[in-house]
Amino acid sequence: MPVPFILDILIQTKFLTKTFMKKFISISILFVLLLNGCTQQVYQKQFYVFGTLVGVSIWGVSTEEADTAVDVIIKDLQLMHHQWHAWDPSPLTDLNQAMATGKSGILTDTALLIQAQQLYTLSDGLFNPAIGQLISLWGFHKDDLSHTQALPSQKQISALVALNPRMDDIQIENNQVLSHNRAVQLDFGAFAKGYAIDRAIKTLRQLGIQNAIINAGGNLKAMGKKGDTSWVIGIRHPSGSGILGGVVLNGEESVITSGNYERFREYQGVRYSHIIDPRTGNPAKGLSSVTVIAQSGALADAASTALTIAGLKDWHRIARQMGIKYVMLVDDAGIVYVNPAMAKRVQFPAEQVPTIVVSEPL
Numbered sequence: 001m002p003v004p005f006i007l008d009i010l011i012q013t014k015f016l017t018k019t020f021m022k023k024f025i026s027i028s029i030l031f032v033l034l035l036n037g038c039t040q041q042v043y044q045k046q047f048y049v050f051g052t053l054v055g056v057s058i059w060g061v062s063t064e065e066a067d068t069a070v071d072v073i074i075k076d077l078q079l080m081h082h083q084w085h086a087w088d089p090s091p092l093t094d095l096n097q098a099m100a101t102g103k104s105g106i107l108t109d110t111a112l113l114i115q116a117q118q119l120y121t122l123s124d125g126l127f128n129p130a131i132g133q134l135i136s137l138w139g140f141h142k143d144d145l146s147h148t149q150a151l152p153s154q155k156q157i158s159a160l161v162a163l164n165p166r167m168d169d170i171q172i173e174n175n176q177v178l179s180h181n182r183a184v185q186l187d188f189g190a191f192a193k194g195y196a197i198d199r200a201i202k203t204l205r206q207l208g209i210q211n212a213i214i215n216a217g218g219n220l221k222a223m224g225k226k227g228d229t230s231w232v233i234g235i236r237h238p239s240g241s242g243i244l245g246g247v248v249l250n251g252e253e254s255v256i257t258s259g260n261y262e263r264f265r266e267y268q269g270v271r272y273s274h275i276i277d278p279r280t281g282n283p284a285k286g287l288s289s290v291t292v293i294a295q296s297g298a299l300a301d302a303a304s305t306a307l308t309i310a311g312l313k314d315w316h317r318i319a320r321q322m323g324i325k326y327v328m329l330v331d332d333a334g335i336v337y338v339n340p341a342m343a344k345r346v347q348f349p350a351e352q353v354p355t356i357v358v359s360e361p362l
């Protein structure tokens with residue numbers, strides 16, 4: 001099915017360093033995209049939030065209307081980023097401190113926590129935002145990751161796994177959050193961006209915008225079209241550069257990729273993924289990237305992380321359980337695995353068609 005295609009957005013640059021952030025200047029440009037022979041104007045703005053470059057494309061409203069709406073979502077994204085930061089001092093680190101001493105704490109947006117609990121259950125606990133201590137032990141609670149810091153010992157890892165932090169240890173009453181297990185430390189890194197882009201798209205809609213894409217460093221959600229033309233997005237190749245495949249989006253949809261190619265630690269020549277298997281306490285192995293398409297960004301984000309851990313043996317079962325309809329996995333050898341519905345949607349560049357294995361239907 002190789003076809004030539006023109007992309008509106010190439011999903012890339014999941015995490016950027018603080019050094020880059022300092023250099024980065026927020027830019028707002030109106031530019032002309034040539035697509036399928038017709039000329040259309042797409043408003044675009046990029047800014048830095050959630051530790052990543054966020055791009056918004058909007059079609060069908062004036063620059064002034066788009067600017068006003070984008071200002072609203074930038075403020076909301078900044079608020080969410082601050083509220084849920086897992087290591088810089090934040091309302092979430094306050095809550096984690098309270099839970100560690102058996103006290104209750106406050107979370108303003110408990111909808112996030114409730115959804116995370118549901119997704120934890122649906123993923124058989126593979127998506128487990130309660131394992132903040134393990135993520136920190138592996139050295140991932142940092143902006144700039146160290147490649148010289150020694151790895152944790154198996155004794156330290158096993159001790160944390162034995163404490164068994166679970167999302168259903170958490171009890172929520174109004175905005176009060178209490179954990180029955182002091183080992184629970186929340187880290188929403190696997191799903192906050194998906195949740196945030198759901199909220200951003202909802203806000204844009206409320207502000208009268210019907211056609212937009214928001215791309216938070218590899219976590220993307222779109223709605224509407226550009227006139228008669230659908231949005232087309234490119235999924236980055238896990239080898240580091242170029243496009244693995246393109247997807248034409250249908251109305252409101254989210255495309256989320258979890259990968260081990262941008263945020264990882266390398267120690268003595270071995271790469272360790274930032275996605276931790278809660279059952280063993282060790283980084284997930286075997287897959288370079290997992291892409292999920294779903295209407296909900298939060299669901300697609302949690303699922304992309306959970307399926308990375310489920311691996312080639314178990315991804316089908318977990319995807320089904322989570323209600324996911326479109327999955328693409330790339331293993332460390334570059335082989336692409338897709339379910340039949342996803343196979344129909346991904347278009348691979350003619351010059352670089354990978355080996356593709358199509359699974360049973362989901």
Ligand code: AMP
Nearest residue numbers: 126127128129189190258274275276305
């Ligand atoms: P993602 O790129 O969406 O797969 O998210 C990866 C991030 O989620 C990591 O950097 C950690 O902060 C966090 N994380 C790692 N392992 C898990 C897990 N098993 N469940 C939930 N969150 C995780």
Ligand code: MG
Nearest residue numbers: 190301302305
């Ligand atoms: Mg995720």
